[in-house]
Amino acid sequence: MNHNKQLDVPVLFLTFNRLETTIQVFEQIKKQKPTQFFLASDGPRVDKIDEANVVHSVRKYLLDSIDWRCEVHTLFRSKNLGCGKAVSSAITWFFDNVEYGIILEDDCLPSDSFFKYAKELLLYYKKEPSVMHIGGYNPLDISLNGTDSYYFTKIHQCWGWASWRRSWKNFSYDITIEEYKNFIHSRKFKQVFPHIEERRYWKRVFREMTDQKINTWDYQWTFAILKNMGFCINPCRNLISNIGFSKDALHTTDIHNKNNNALRYEIFDINHPAEIILNKEFTDRISEEHFNIPINHLFRYYVRNIFKDIILFSMKRFVKFCINKFKDLKDKPLKNL
Numbered sequence: 217m218n219h220n221k222q223l224d225v226p227v228l229f230l231t232f233n234r235l236e237t238t239i240q241v242f243e244q245i246k247k248q249k250p251t252q253f254f255l256a257s258d259g260p261r262v263d264k265i266d267e268a269n270v271v272h273s274v275r276k277y278l279l280d281s282i283d284w285r286c287e288v289h290t291l292f293r294s295k296n297l298g299c300g301k302a303v304s305s306a307i308t309w310f311f312d313n314v315e316y317g318i319i320l321e322d323d324c325l326p327s328d329s330f331f332k333y334a335k336e337l338l339l340y341y342k343k344e345p346s347v348m349h350i351g352g353y354n355p356l357d358i359s360l361n362g363t364d365s366y367y368f369t370k371i372h373q374c375w376g377w378a379s380w381r382r383s384w385k386n387f388s389y390d391i392t393i394e395e396y397k398n399f400i401h402s403r404k405f406k407q408v409f410p411h412i413e414e415r416r417y418w419k420r421v422f423r424e425m426t427d428q429k430i431n432t433w434d435y436q437w438t439f440a441i442l443k444n445m446g447f448c449i450n451p452c453r454n455l456i457s458n459i460g461f462s463k464d465a466l467h468t469t470d471i472h473n474k475n476n477n478a479l480r481y482e483i484f485d486i487n488h489p490a491e492i493i494l495n496k497e498f499t500d501r502i503s504e505e506h507f508n509i510p511i512n513h514l515f516r517y518y519v520r521n522i523f524k525d526i527i528l529f530s531m532k533r534f535v536k537f538c539i540n541k542f543k544d545l546k547d548k549p550l551k552n553l
Contacts, residue, residue: 221249222248222249222250222251222284222286223248223249223250223251223331223335224250224251224335225250225316225317225318225331225334225335225338225378226250226251226252226253226254226310226313226314226316226317226318227245227248227250227252227253227254227317227318227319227320228254228256228306228307228310228317228318228319228320229241229242229245229253229254229255229256229278229320229322230256230257230303230306230319230320230321230322231255231256231257231274231275231278231321231322232257232258232271232274232302232322233260233267233270233271233274234274234322234323234460235270235273235274235277237322237323237325237459237460238274238277238278238322239277240325240459241320241321241322241323241324241325241326241459242277242278242281244325244326244328245320246281246282246283246284247328248331249284249286250286251286251287252286252287252289252314252317253282253286253287253288253289254289254290254291254309254310254313254314254317255275255278255279255288255289255290255291255292256290256291256292256302256303256306256309256310257271257274257275257290257291257292257293258271258293258296258297258298258299258302258303259271259292259293259294259295259296259297260296261296262296274322275290275292289313291306291309298431299431299432299433300389300430300431300432300433300436301389301433303321303433304387304389304433304436304437305389307319307384307387307433308384308387311379311380311381311384311385312381314381315380315381316338316342316378316379316380316381317338317378317379318331318334318335318338318377318378319374319376319377319378319379320376321375321376321460322460323458323459323460324352324353324375324376324456324457324458324459324460325456325457325458325459325480326352326376326455326456326480327455327456327480327481327482328482329455329482329483329484330352330376330455330456332484333352333365333366333451333455333483333486334350334352334377334378336486337350337366337378337449337486338350338378338380340488341449342380344492345382345383346445346446346447346492347368347446347447347448347449347492348372348379348380348383348386348440348441348444348446348447348448349372349377349378349379349383349437349441349446349447349448349449350377350378350379350448350449351372351373351374351375351376351377351448351449351450351451352373352375352376352377352378352451352455352456353373353374353375353376353377353450353451353454353455353456353458354373354450354451354452354453354454354455355373355454355502355505356498356501356502356505362452363487364452364487364488364489365451365452365483365485365486365487365488366449366450366451366452366486366488366489367449367450367452367489367495367498368447368448368449368450368489368492368493368494368495369447369448369449369450369494369495369498369499369502370408370441370442370446370447370448370494370499371438371448371499371502371503371507372434372437372438372441372448373448373450374434374437375456375458376455376456383441383446386440386441386443386444387436387437387440388436388440389433389436391422391425391426391436391439392426393426395426396422396423396425396426399422399439399442399443400415400418400419400422404442404443404445405442407445408442408445411503411509413509413510414503414509417507417509418442421435422435422439425439447492447494450498450502451483452483453481453482453483454479454480454481455480455481455482455483456480457479457480
């Protein structure tokens with residue numbers, strides 16, 4: 217890698233109150249020297265003692281540590297908006313200023329090749345509106361058979377990603393109950409989720425989202441992509457480690473989770489798939505192994521239903537046979553014994 221060459225793709229770095237992880241991710245960004253560097257930070261929570269000082273120290277560290285020539289843009293909130301609104305509004309601010317770019321949170325540690333990978337795909341699919349998201353995280357930690365460097369799926373991974381303004385314009389933080397109902401009852405919903413267990417899972421998640429029971433933004437982004445029948449890119453090997461698992465984290469609290477600090481790999485030479493088409497094997501395995509949706513158990517479900525239909529059909533035929541026999545006996549004169 218040429219350390220003197222600067223990354224000419226804008227980077228948005230989302231931070232809050234974790235200096236240790238912020239430093240690790242920043243050091244990876246610093247190697248790339250992006251020409252446009254956007255920093256966003258939510259405001260401190262009023263009920264958290266000394267959090268204002270911690271948030272300030274993270275911001276000061278970043279501004280003091282930028283030692284390369286670049287445009288620096290900041291969105292430092294004075295009041296706390298919460299994870300969902302703070303992150304989504306920062307991404308909107310980012311795409312109000314740039315056409316495309318890379319988004320990293322303060323706990324998403326990228327491999328060296330992640331930036332080259334994201335840049336190449338941002339340019340390669342720049343004019344392909346069906347491709348809406350470029351992910352850097354591979355939750356399966358496997359490489360499926362084939363020579364392609366990445367796969368197309370329907371569910372995004374947002375631990376280190378990239379996208380375009382044209383895609384993010386479809387995002388809405390506040391999804392109404394009408395939008396929710398229209399989508400889950402649409403033909404699109406059954407097309408993207410052919411398995412009944414998947415539909416049940418995402419119906420529940422999207423309902424909790426519309427009821428504002430989940431303080432996040434990524435499910436709204438999932439909703440926008442699915443509603444527009446968009447494609448998401450996942451790398452053939454994992455390029456991002458989430459180093460933010462801790463008991464003090466907002467969402468990633470289970471330090472024993474298999475996704476905690478996953479191994480990172482490198483993809484320097486990009487082999488593009490021949491066509492934009494859903495990789496069913498990868499998509500189904502993400503549903504099963506990452507979201508714990510038992511779609512492959514549906515075989516038993518369908519077999520059980522088939523046998524139920526056979527039994528029901530047989531019983532109906534048997535009842536009909538008995539009725540006809542009874543009618544025949546009734547109509548025939550009794551023979552003398």
